Amino acid sequence: MYAPPFVRAFGIAVLAVLPSFSSPATAASLKSSGSSSSCRCFPGDACWPSPADWKAFNQSVGGRLIATVPLGSVCHGTTYDAARCADVKAAWPYADTHTDSSSSVLAPFFANQSCDPFLPRETPCVIGTYVQYAVNVSSVADIQKTLAFSQKKNLRLVVRNTGHDYFGKSTGAGGLGLWMHNLKTYDIHDYKSAAYTGKAVTMGAGIQAGESAATAFKQGLTIVSGICPTVGLAGGYTQGGGLGPLTTRYGLGADQVLEWHAVLANGSEITATPTKNSDLYWALTGGGGGTYAVVYSMTVKAHANEKTTGANLTFPNAGSEDVFFQGVQAFHDIIPAISDAGGTAVWTVLSKALSVGPVTGPNMTKATMDSIFQPVLQKLDALNITYSYSSGEFSSFYESNAAYDPPVVSNGLQIGGRLVKRSDFTGNPDGFIQAIRGIADQGGLVTGASYQLSSSLQHPPNSVNPELRKSLISFQIGVPWINTDWATDLHNQDLITNSFVPALAALLPSGGSAYLNQADFREPGWQQVFYGENYEKLLELKDVYDPNGVFWGRTTVGSERWAETEDKRLCRVS
Ligand SMILES: Cc1cc2nc3c(=O)[nH]c(=O)nc-3n(C[C@H](O)[C@H](O)[C@H](O)COP(=O)(O)OP(=O)(O)OC[C@H]3O[C@@H](n4cnc5c(N)ncnc54)[C@H](O)[C@@H]3O)c2cc1C
Structure with a gap:
């Protein structure tokens, strides 16, 4: 699927005049932008993939590449549609509107008024800080091919699940997204390890809290989650700690994890448990989403329903x-x-x-x-x-x-x-x-x-x-x-x-x-x-598992080595 040309053209041309938001480093402290290799390649740069490159990449991922058409496009320009625009505005406060999109995010500040449905009709629709493209991930191979393409072309990679993140970590200007939302497998089984014996569930990275709760309940089981049914479980929630109504009873979301099935920045498929690749297990379990690897699925404890x-x-x-x-x-x-x-x-x-x-x-x-x-x-x-x-x-x-x-x-x-x-x-x-x-x-x-x-x-x-x-x-x-x-x-x-x-x-x-x-x-x-006290060790492990900073998000471990310039290009800090 490719975006109508007006969206792509404006997305590039108007990006620089959009309102800017502060970044942790000033533009002066950044290496020069343009197509410098110290910056990720950006739309309009000579290094930006050609239409033929995108077409070939799309074929390599089985046609699962989505060119971003912002949800607000029905409120602007030649694609304006009064009724659909009213629907988009009415739906905007609801999480599902954004979680079911391959580009939209819940925190409007990080959308940076890109193709904002609340701006006047004559305001151009720009892709702006939304990802330019996203792969609707269905397999480990999709992740591996996207990681390879993004690194070959020096593109900014964005891992996005539901878009709930309050820090804008699941969006990024000029980004290529790995959209994990449709990985919905959910397998309840018996589990035995040195650390735990009992019921467990292995869930795809796209499973949301409400889906998990409803499915597990029917099997007499309860899974730890937060209060919001639309938050994804295997992404930022569990990787970042995971508070919720059952925290006092069973511990944090992170404390439930038995196994991670993930893909490293270099494309290796890896299983991390407390005893296998245990340092990666340690880092993924609490060190923050979108930092060490792309999680394809996770296995967590399942508890019996109780009064x-x-x-x-x-x-x-x-x-x-x-x-x-x-x-x-x-x-x-x-x-x-x-x-x-x-x-x-x-x-x-x-x-x-x-x-x-x-x-x-x-x-x-x-x-x-x-x-x-x-x-x-x-x-x-x-x-x-x-x-x-x-x-x-x-x-x-x-x-x-x-x-x-x-x-x-x-x-x-x-x-x-x-x-x-x-x-x-x-x-x-x-x-x-x-x-x-x-x-x-x-x-x-x-x-x-x-x-x-x-x-x-x-x-x-x-x-x-x-x-x-x-x-x-x-x-x-x-x-x-x-x-x-x-x-x-x-x-x-x-x-x-x-x-x-x-x-x-x-x-x-x-x-x-x-x-x-x-x-x-x-x-x-x-x-x-x-x-807290874990930062130093987490940073060391960042260098082990993602030495080139493929995974970046505001306030993630090691993110201080990169910053966005005024035009939102992601560059290494000198
Ligand atoms: C309305 C609302 C209610 C909330 N309630 C709670 C709560 O009760 N308890 C609580 O602890 N938190 C809560 N949160 C915070 C929530 O846990 C975080 O926003 C979390 O980052 C959301 O994760 P996500 O994967 O759904 O979102 P996304 O925005 O898609 O991703 C968040 C981060 O995880 C990364 N990520 C996503 N998927 C993967 C993957 N498969 N592999 C690697 N990295 C990945 C992204 O790159 C990004 O850095 C709430 C947030 C909102 C907006």
């Missing part, structure tokens, strides 16, 4: 703000008890309300859940705050989650993050309330995910940041994206980086750490903040 209680609580900020935040404090006070009882909670403080849910209690009765919440409800009654509380006991996590995990409308949240240990949180209750109140007052959303990782949870050594393991809460501080107001979006981005994240960091020793999947892409000192 699970779900709960939620909401109350508005309707009267005195002081009173509202006393209510929030009452909820904060029970967070350690939820973890101690084996549960997790997700909540968001907005300027107008507190919304708690899902609270998940695996192997917990409704009576236990209600007793944990009783002091909060009593306090809310005493404060005369009207609330809505609900809890329910189910025979499986799947059913509990279906009842208590609210639908996620996810497109376009800009975020920062901080991990908070129990002693820091319980030792300074007023400090956290004041910081959160200050953020909410300025229009920020403060989402918390609480959990507890006991040392009794067995897992092979992996590269998850130890700070993630030691924390009680992962805070995500967000500001909703406004599709029609880029200037305000940039202002909000500055608020996150310069005000919101520092407000939480100020409460933590040495400024604290953050979960590498849910944090600010402009985080200063991200190597330490995201990877």
